[in-house]
Amino acid sequence: MWYFVSPEIVFGEGALDALDELEGHRALIVTDAMLVELGLVAQVKSHLDKAGIETHIFDAVEPDPSVQTVRRGVEVAREYEPDWIVGLGGGSPMDAAKAIWVLYERPDLDPAEINPFITLGLRQKARLITIPTTSGTGAEVTWGIVLTDTEEQRKMGVGNRENVADMAIVDPCLTVGMPPALTADTGLDALTHAVEGYTCAWHTDMTDGLCISAIRLVFEFLPRAVADGSDIEARERMHNAATCAGLGFGNAMASMAHAMGHTLGAIFHIPHGRTVGIFLPYTIEFAACAAPDRYAELAESVGCHSDAGEGKTEVALALAKCIRDLCREINSPTSIAELGIYRTAFESALDKLVDDAFNDTSMVTACRGPSYDELRQLFLYAYEGRPVDF
Amino acid sequence: MALKFPSDEWIKALSSQLNASEAYEKSAKDWEGDFIFIVEPDDAYANTDYLYLGLYHGKSPDAAMIDSEDAREAEFVLRAPYTNWRKVIEGEMDPIQGMMTRKLKVQGNMMKIMRYPKAAKEIVSCCALVPTDFGN
Numbered sequence: 001m002w003y004f005v006s007p008e009i010v011f012g013e014g015a016l017d018a019l020d021e022l023e024g025h026r027a028l029i030v031t032d033a034m035l036v037e038l039g040l041v042a043q044v045k046s047h048l049d050k051a052g053i054e055t056h057i058f059d060a061v062e063p064d065p066s067v068q069t070v071r072r073g074v075e076v077a078r079e080y081e082p083d084w085i086v087g088l089g090g091g092s093p094m095d096a097a098k099a100i101w102v103l104y105e106r107p108d109l110d111p112a113e114i115n116p117f118i119t120l121g122l123r124q125k126a127r128l129i130t131i132p133t134t135s136g137t138g139a140e141v142t143w144g145i146v147l148t149d150t151e152e153q154r155k156m157g158v159g160n161r162e163n164v165a166d167m168a169i170v171d172p173c174l175t176v177g178m179p180p181a182l183t184a185d186t187g188l189d190a191l192t193h194a195v196e197g198y199t200c201a202w203h204t205d206m207t208d209g210l211c212i213s214a215i216r217l218v219f220e221f222l223p224r225a226v227a228d229g230s231d232i233e234a235r236e237r238m239h240n241a242a243t244c245a246g247l248g249f250g251n252a253m254a255s256m257a258h259a260m261g262h263t264l265g266a267i268f269h270i271p272h273g274r275t276v277g278i279f280l281p282y283t284i285e286f287a288a289c290a291a292p293d294r295y296a297e298l299a300e301s302v303g304c305h306s307d308a309g310e311g312k313t314e315v316a317l318a319l320a321k322c323i324r325d326l327c328r329e330i331n332s333p334t335s336i337a338e339l340g341i342y343r344t345a346f347e348s349a350l351d352k353l354v355d356d357a358f359n360d361t362s363m364v365t366a367c368r369g370p371s372y373d374e375l376r377q378l379f380l381y382a383y384e385g386r387p388v389d390f
Numbered sequence: 391m392a393l394k395f396p397s398d399e400w401i402k403a404l405s406s407q408l409n410a411s412e413a414y415e416k417s418a419k420d421w422e423g424d425f426i427f428i429v430e431p432d433d434a435y436a437n438t439d440y441l442y443l444g445l446y447h448g449k450s451p452d453a454a455m456i457d458s459e460d461a462r463e464a465e466f467v468l469r470a471p472y473t474n475w476r477k478v479i480e481g482e483m484d485p486i487q488g489m490m491t492r493k494l495k496v497q498g499n500m501m502k503i504m505r506y507p508k509a510a511k512e513i514v515s516c517c518a519l520v521p522t523d524f525g526n
Contacts, residue, residue, distance in 0.1 A: 001491050001493070002487065002491065003491075110501075112501045112504075113500070113501055115500045115501065115504050116489075116490045117489050117490060117492075117496060117500050117503075118500065157504075158504070201484070202484070202487065355416075358416060358417060358508060359417055359505075359506065359507075359508045359509075360508075361504075361507045363507075363508055364486060364507045364508055364510075364511050369511075371412070371413065372412070372413070372416045
């Protein structure tokens with residue numbers, strides 16, 4: 001027994017028009033200051049104006065939103081009493097919006113208490129709309145929430161199926177202004193969701209097709225979107241890819257690249273998509289022997305061929321090479337050293353990296369779970385850019 | 391020789407497996423909190439049984455079959471029908487998914503459990519190492 005949850009998804013050019021028909025009184029827009037500056041918040045507000053819905057903007061969400069920021073947002077919600085919460089932005093504002101919504105509805109809970117084993121009883125005060133402005137996180141359709149515990153320098157995964165959005169508006173026009181590096185980082189996040197959603201222990205028939213579709217779209221359209229941000233077809237297909245991947249992994253699970261990426265990102269403050277994208281090929285090389293058919297299917301779906309032989313494991317390993325080639329094509333690093341992290345800083349953090357990754361929620365569903373020592377080796381190989389051979 | 395589940399011998403064997411597991415030790419090195427597992431009757435099993443598993447800092451100092459839920463103090467109680475326990479032990483049901491779908495019901499501090507998913511997985515891995523007799 002398992003579940004598949006999804007918001008109503010409005011997608012394609014002009015999807016933001018769906019807000020014109022929204023019924024309600026007051027909307028709290030949870031976002032960041034940059035999106036206010038770029039005018040994207042004003043766009044959303046103008047649609048809500050057409051619907052006759054008052055708006056209040058909470059634009060204090062930082063990258064990797066902290067528990068403290070969420071608490072401030074909850075105070076704003078309690079004062080404003082919205083009947084809609086709108087999460088607008090990348091993963092950080094959307095995740096913050098989910099947490100603010102839950103705690104607005106359930107003031108008795110702490111952020112860390114939002115867990116999948118309880119009944120929340122949401123939608124008594126408000127409903128949630130998510131509007132992604134990047135193409136990668138998938139947070140518009142997932143129920144997971146990633147918050148940062150700033151005291152412990154640790155990312156904290158919380159969430160409950162109930163806190164999936166009521167509506168996700170996936171409008172590619174909002175992504176046209178993304179710079180190439182952000183396009184690349186977020187696109188690799190989508191790719192990692194798709195690969196891990198397809199190969200993790202919790203994948204299902206319901207999620208497999210979404211992951212395959214997303215992988216094909218990323219390989220075809222990410223280089224175009226990075227090369228020419230005004231290529232609206234590439235933007236639209238990448239936006240769809242991110243949402244498909246979000247549905248795929250959000251109803252299955254992420255895996256080892258996320259576990260390693262979470263910890264590296266939390267300690268060295270590297271964008272999430274860049275870290276998981278770096279680790280993805282190394283984790284494929286490590287895990288391919290445990291699920292060669294699954295990885296080979298992905299490789300074949302994007303036309304990756306092996307020079308080393310036609311066996312499933314060889315084809316699976318070719319996927320790692322194809323992903324590294326894709327990273328190079330979009331000017332994305334393929335090793336931790338290429339991130340500019342000095343070896344001394346990396347080695348002094350290595351114990352915490354291994355410890356946190358070993359115990360990360362995403363590690364539980366790896367199709368080949370590493371031992372403690374293997375995980376340390378994986379970090380070292382990823383630092384040096386050495387393909388994994390163990 | 392296979393050990394009957396549930397039984398005092400079985401839970402003690404699980405405790406021994408945990409004490410020999412480096413992966414469990416690493417994933418639960420800060421864990422403090424004992425469990426009582428309650429095996430509830432269903433079509434395949436007629437009794438209610440109680441298994442106590444002491445867990446402290448990556449080791450299992452104590453384990454025993456007990457007479458009732460109140461016979462020992464424990465921070466966590468995990469209850470499920472016999473058939474669901476069997477599925478977990480045989481690897482057919484992921485324990486985290488089992489808790490999320492309410493097939494396994496947990497009482498205790500969920501925030502704490504959420505921080506140690508790897509430890510939960512390692513306990514199940516150790517269950518699989520105990521030769522188990524399900525009576526059929």
